[in-house]
Every structure is written in structure tokens, then in C-alpha cells.
Amino acid sequence: MTTRTEGYRNRPVTQATTARAARSEILVGGPGVAVARVLAPCGGCGIPTKIRVGGKPGHYKCLTSNNTVQEPGPEEMSAFRLLKESILASRKHPILRIPADQRGDAPWTLITEMMRGEHRYRVDAPDGRVVMTLDRNGSYPSAMGNVPVAANKLLHTGPLTEYSTTAAGIFQIERFGWADGPHPLGEIADNRDKAWWVSTPHLRLALRLVEDGRIPPVRILDSWTGVSASNLFKQYAVDVQNIRARAAADPEAYGDAKRQTSIAIRCLWPKGARSPFWRPDWSVSVRAEAAVRHWVRADQAQRAGGQLLKLGSVDEVAFALEEGADQPPVPYREGPGYGLVKIKTIVPAQAWNARGTR
16 A cells, blocks of 8 residues: 655554545436536537546536446436526535325415416407517526525525525415516415515515605515525526537427427426426426516616506517517517517507417
8 A cells, every 4th residue: 555645743644544535525426327426528619517427527417428428217307407406516416306105285275376476467458559478588597597496405484574595495475466567476375375486586676666755665564485596597507508509400300309408307396207306396486487587677678658458477578569560679689598578479459469378
């Protein structure tokens, strides 16, 4: 055995010591795949990653195209691995799955589809106008860039006299009315109860509307919260953007990339499908963040003079414009990037109205 001395107390450094040091750099290991503490360029695409496949830095799909590693099952596809990598890089030791025996209790029983707050707003267009329908790019992946969620368990924190941005989770607030177009909380407002359960993005939106004097003060009647982490999915959002950009020239490849990355997002809260995740609070927060961004941009356009006709569930929005208009209303901008839009259709008001709620 060879030894050398350096540093503290002339401690001998052996092959075993080196092996232990290498292992200490690994956060989570699996069959042929591990997540390390530090970023290193992927051997396939060159994008920095913490994934190690067979000890080499790189995204699973990039390094397994030659079948040197056993092909993963559906629940371990590359999109899931990228999402896992992004989450496990957090120093807050996130919990990927709530144990099955805890799911029948609060707060999980309080989280329903209505908490997502997606939009189903549509009205007719006035005669003599045209209707421009826009499609927002990457609504869910871009929302994941900095959505606030609790990395660990949600604890019952009860009524709150004020909200701190260091907390994330679910909150029960008093209902409030809205008469200026689609309700800020979307389908949540369809619930006629005196109080609504909302996730952090919708609470923050409501508090901003209070500051702007657009709604009365909001009281937090109850809450389940944890320490807020806003970067849990940030690397995944970047990875998805890069994957889609590389596939943009091939419609079939782009469609497949969009499907696979969207499946991973939906499986944060799986329903009848196998998944490495079970965090419905994360799922509703991502959906709420996307809905909030969708509503805020439409509201900005409406306040700038645009006539809003539709606010769809995820990324579709429509405005009535003067005949001959070929540009989106301010502040929408046309382009391929996240947050930008593409023009789907421009139709006469008569044709729009004939479609009704379809």
C-alpha cells in the first residue's frame, strides 16, 4: 500500500480514502446512474449536469444512445431523470414521494383539481372586428423556472396574520369578487364556498392585487406550509428549453420532446400511472404559476386597451382587434422563446361568434 502525507495531522491518503472521497461526491446513486454534488459538462450535448452515467457526467439519454447502459423503463425515461436531477440538487433535501399511508390525511385531502385555478373564459366579439388567437410558448416549463414550493413536508401553520415569502404551501383565504374580465384565480372562483384553498402562486397574486387596490385585504384563515424553495425545478426548465430548441427543426422530434417532458411534469402528481413522484402540492403550484402568468399578461393587455375575448386553460388567449391588424396587442411579443407567443388564427368576429363555446 502506498501512502503520502498532506494537510491535517499528516493523515495518510490511500486508495480507500480516495474511493471514500469519490463516493462522498455522490448525492443519490442507482443502477448505473447517480446524481453528483457538482456540475460537469455532459459528454453528449455539453450542457452542464450533475447526472453521472456509468461514472461519466452526462444526461442519461445523451450517454445511452449507444445502449452502453440498460434502457430504462417508462418511469425512468430521460425526462424523469432530468426532473429528478433538478429536484435532488436542492440543499433542502426534498421529499419526492409522500408515503401512501399519509395521503388520506390533511393537507393532501385538501388539494383538489380546483386548486389549479386554470381559466375557461370566453365571450363573443363585437361586429366589425377580427379575433386574433395567440398561443403562449412553454407555459408549464417556464413556470417551473422559479415556482415557490415546499421541498419537504407541509406542516399545519394555521391562520396567519401576514404572509412571509420564506413559506410555501397551501392557504385558505376568504373569497373575493371580480368584475373586470376573467377572475384572477380562474376555476377556483367557481367554488361558492366562503373560503378557498389556494397554492402559493395564487396567494401571491391575490396579495399583489391588494397592494394595487384592486381587491379588499385578503385574510389567511388556515395554512399548511414549509420552507419555500423557488429553484427546485429550475435546472429542469433550462434542460427542457434546450431539448426543445435542439428538436425545433424536426416537427416529429419536437412533438416527441414536448410529450416526454410534459409527461414528467404531469407525473409530479400521478393518477393511475407509475411515477417516482407523488407531490400534488408541487403539481398544483406549477399549474397555478402557469395560470397566474397567463392571467397577468392578459390583464396587462386588457388594461392597455386590448379587448380580451378568451383566456384558455393553459396557453391560449384571444383578443378583438381592428380589421387588418396583424400584430399581437401590447405587451405580447411574437417569437419562439418562453413567454413569447405565436399567432394561431385571425378570423372575422362573425366566425368567432358562430363557434360559441367550442
